Amino acid sequence: MKKFSKLFVLLSVLVVLPLTLLAGCGKSQKTVKLGIMGNDDRIWNPVKKTLKKEGINLQLVSFSDYSQPNGALQNHEIDANAFQHQAFLDNWNKAHKSDIVSIGNTILTPIGLYSKKISNIKDLKKGSTIAIPNDPTNEGRALQLLQEYGLLKVKNLSGFPTPKDVYDNKLNLKFTPLDAAQTARSLDDVTAAVVNTNYALDAKLNPKKALIKEEVNNESKPYINIIATNKSQKNDKDLKKVVEAYQTEATKKNIEKTYDGAFIPAWNIKLK
Known part of the structure; x- marks a missing residue:
């Protein structure tokens, strides 16, 4: 009977141990909600895959008009958004007494x-x-x-x-x-x-x-699109990873291919 008990315990350990190790090896995923417009997911989906490897689950929240993403950000329904240029943000902050800030440039889209x-x-x-x-x-x-x-x-x-x-x-x-x-x-x-x-x-x-x-020139600066968040989150390490994952050569090539020059990668743009 004692031999049977020892065997049972040994088998239990062998079954439980791999499951424990498996659970310990898995990365905990931090969810970051990002507000975007329309079909911008075509650019963000590859970024999403990159971030997943770094333990960040980037959840894209699509909006249909410009009046929505900043309100959602102010209400903490999302963590950041990527749809507006700096001039739009400055005017929004003034009109709504908000403190949303830019944490990185994305694209320039001439109207x-x-x-x-x-x-x-x-x-x-x-x-x-x-x-x-x-x-x-x-x-x-x-x-x-x-x-x-x-x-x-x-x-x-x-x-x-x-x-x-x-x-x-x-x-x-x-x-x-x-x-x-x-x-x-x-x-x-x-x-x-x-x-x-x-x-x-x-x-x-x-x-x-x-x-x-x-025309694309120095006067275009206020119209460079940005990734924005509430001022209280501007130093958030996960949001910084989102910016870094976006501002890459791979993203630049994807933008140029997807939009055939209509969207201009703008984090390293040189204006005259």
């Missing part, structure tokens, strides 16, 4: 003017209607784009110009401010629309066929 009714900017006629994003930074950016190509002039260039700041509007262009997500969808109803590149791609518009597009 463009698109149309289903004309094929050349010279075909714009008097009284043509143009849809523009209605959030302050992108609205001003859209008007500056039109000024850049000599269609009008705007005051308040140092701030965020609105249609009220437009002058020398020789074609008497009319403006329809819409949520940025709706500008591409308005193309059946307006002559042309200024569309942010991510929404243009979602709507199957080709940035290479835009009537006009932003």
